[in-house]
Amino acid sequence: MLAALALTLGLPQAAGAAAQPRMEGKPLKATHKIHLSRPKLVNPTGHAEPKVHKSQGPLPTIPRKKLAELKAEAAKKPGVRKPEQSGKNSAKKLAPPPSQGSFEGLSQPCCVRPPDTHGAVSRGYFVEVTNGAGVGVYNKSDGSLLKNVSLASFFGYTAQEIFDPRVVYDKKWNRWVISAEAFQEDQDVQKVFYAVSTSSNPLGSWYIYTFDPPEEPGTGDFYDFPQLGYDQDAVIVTANIFRPGELGFNYIGSRAFGMAKADLYNGRFTDFRYFDVGLTGTVAPPIVEDDNANAFLVAAYPGADHLTLLKATGLGRSNGTIVQQPDVPVTNYFVPPNARQPGTDNVLDTLDARFQNASTQIGNQLLNIHTVSGGDYPLPKWYQINTDTSTVPSGQFGFVFEGGSSEDFNPSVAGSAVGGTAENPIGRMFFTWTSTDAFGAPHQARVKSGGRLATDPVNVAGGNTHAEASTFYDPSPDTVERWGDYSSVTINPSATSTCPVGNRAYVVNERQINTTDWGSRIGRLGFCG
Template sequence: MTTRRRARRVVPALLAALALSLGVGLPQATWASAHPRAEGKPLPAPHKVHLSEPKVVNPSGHAEPKVRKNRRNQGPLPTIPREKLAELKAEAAKHPARQRPGRTGGNRAGKLAPPPSQGSFDGLGQPCCLMPPDTHGAVSKGYFVEVTNAGIGVFNKSDGALIKNVSLASFFGYDTQEIFDPRVVYDRTWNRWVVSAEAFPEDQDVQKVFYAVSTSSNPTGSFSVYTFDPPEEPATGDFYDFPQLGLDQDAVIVTANVFRPTELGYDYIGSRAFGMAKADLYNGRFTDFRYFDLGLSGTVAPPVVEDDNSSAFLVAAYPMADRLSLFKATGLGRSDDTVVRQPDVPVTAYTVPPSARQPGTNAVLDTLDARFQNNSTQIGNQLLNVHTVNDGGFPTPKWYQINTDTSTVSAGGEVTESPDSDDFNPSVAGSAVGGTLDNPIGRMFFTWSSTNVTSTPHQVRVKSGGRLGTDAPDVLGGNTHSTASTFYAPLGENQVQRWGDYSAVTINPSATGTCVAGSRAYVVNERQTGTDSWGSRIGRLGFC
């Protein structure tokens, strides 16, 4: 499962104090700069991922998951010590501003053409437990597939009808431990669905990770299900957490964080990545793949590569920094694949966001720790992603478009409902429609969550919005697909309530009339259906 927080400009003294408390020198006043970097050198791959022989299944039914009360609310483990994360969160919430600095109710100068909503419908829900939902989804020409900790739902994308609903336990044929952190991507090139998830450890030697690949473009049909145990490196008991899922033309790309148990909890020992060859996965063959050590880079997001680039770029945002980590992966899934660290990408210094406030309660919503929660979009030499940071005491999504040739930010901005809203749990996807040689990402689509406790109080909303490549950098306002009628507090007052862990945006691959494929998108995000129950909402939006 997952957790969230926001970040913004950082006081250098605070960053330095954190580094000193951890025994780390900070020559450039940021946490990220304290970690050694081996730019230009291939990273080690000392282990291999050994996939099981796949089982072809067509699961049905909704077996009850085994929910363990002491685990159901565990978020993604942070890549800095929990007590330090709590200090940063407390600092971010000390003096919330009445309005974000520089925000006066409108975007910066420039053309603005937000894509209007094209409707929405309810996704999966859960009356209790299994918090947060870990909501994710993907769209094809005929279907929308949503995955949550409660199960997998297949919807007719035109009318929102739920066609199939299967629990994770039934889908993967496993109920020894609770399954969580589900993700799904649709491969538009080969018309295959890829679903992933993991389970809590069975013991210090066994933790199951699952991958399922559809045998056709129909997600109601059969899947080939693979499993593996994360390599032990070399100690036993390591915990594999927050895996993400991406694609290039030849491989399914996986990233994850790895933690080592201690007497006091878990220590972050690094992030990992590997590529699984589509030629093997999609044809029901089992094999092994090199398991790359990305070091102490923080949570790493893989890309969905939208062209035939032989290299995929992975990016990470640490909980507080003035730079992003960038990796170039070439030939993933092959015997000679490599991952090479690139020069860091300088950005405006940021730190973790405060929790999101709700009207009528002291219970706040979790905004995680400034990590990239979802995969990136890669088109040409441009890489697009978004994370939540602290902007003047407000949790605020910040997006970056990175030039992978120069390791620089070519464009960037914020995503907010209003100048005084709390905005969080974002994701973004880009499209080549309308792109140019200089800026190949011509369309951007976002989803996020929003609350407001000041000028126009409202409970949590499901939001969506977007911009053309020629629009102003900030996205303001957006579409509202759902607004809760009461606050969310299943854990009680004065508590941080688990929320979302992630959301998803995917580009609609269908053309309609004069609207070309790539001009519209589908979003999915958590919504709240009661004080202690969650649901989800699937929305459509587009520029035509």
């Protein structure tokens, strides 16, 4: 979700509420049929580097000026008592699923930020992708780095910088999928990339695909912040689209599509339907953990009193559809303030209340998390949506935070069916997030993880600490420093003698090496030994 820092965004809509008319039950329009390139079969190596766009920032789906105003307004709101501090709906500190160790991930000593840290775990490996540092393949047991390839070398492209990488491991098909896109070559050309491993071994060969997102000729549309999920038949992608205007780039809507696994995973030429999702804000696809024929997509738009829910059926097929569902009523949520750091006035960017990562979908339940305003501090809030009723029932939402004075953001969550029931098929939840504390028990940025059972209190407080910075982060002349943009939690697909499948997760999140350099930390935690 990188773009030139100086861009000023404007929208023909009221900030804080989606302007898209919600026409539930009506299929969305597929505006184009897209053809992927014929794949190249490669075994990527090397560290080729294109020109670097220094100090990039995100493209928000509300005007940048308005977003800055909302951030400033949120920072001035009186502190709201967190659930653990209040008598009503209080949450005792959980004993989190214990940390089972962590190891150092990829790092970038210069220039490219934020890292857009993302990763996934398989039976033997952990694969991490970041801006700048590229693709890293680790032995998941001992944390040894087995291979590191730049994004330019991995995809075989150096015309522009590649960014926004994501990775998933499809444990039923035993394939890895990595996605990313490049900055525009000109106003009509922007490359989007997909890589699919030919086996479960990420050290082996990959099919490399590419396409150029469709647009009206000469408009200069920019494809941004793609997210990556899948169901049993298709790899599912969402993205935000922006168009240059007099005041900079304008958000013109979001897009979604599915690519047939049967083609992608076998190195065959394929095409797909490209859906206009409208002005919904950033849309998160699901990772569907069962054989549900439908995949549900969800979006949050700051200042709203609902979540937008979409049902996709048959994505990757010629007759695939996406249909608007009834809005999901929730308590109003607002843009979070940026996170403060001890010892400096510089703050860390907490984004704009969007869902930053893919959802977990099990049965009729959809799980995701975003950062909202908790008064004068950022606070992650998770929801478990009943997709049959388009509701978030009582006891199926809560908050995640380290402590009473912490500032918590850049979250991700994944759910497991272990311990689930027919009424609530998500029996385990695992989280990662970033935490700072400037006032109560001061500390710099920490990589956090935690979890809950379906029967636990809804609010997750405390958590494990996998890494902690020794100084504040100040890599640029900006007063708001880029951080994260996303993180990742994935469920371990293999068992050990002491830990059945579904009870352990791997997390990866940005960490800070020193005042100017970012790194990452990969951690394990589980409800098991």
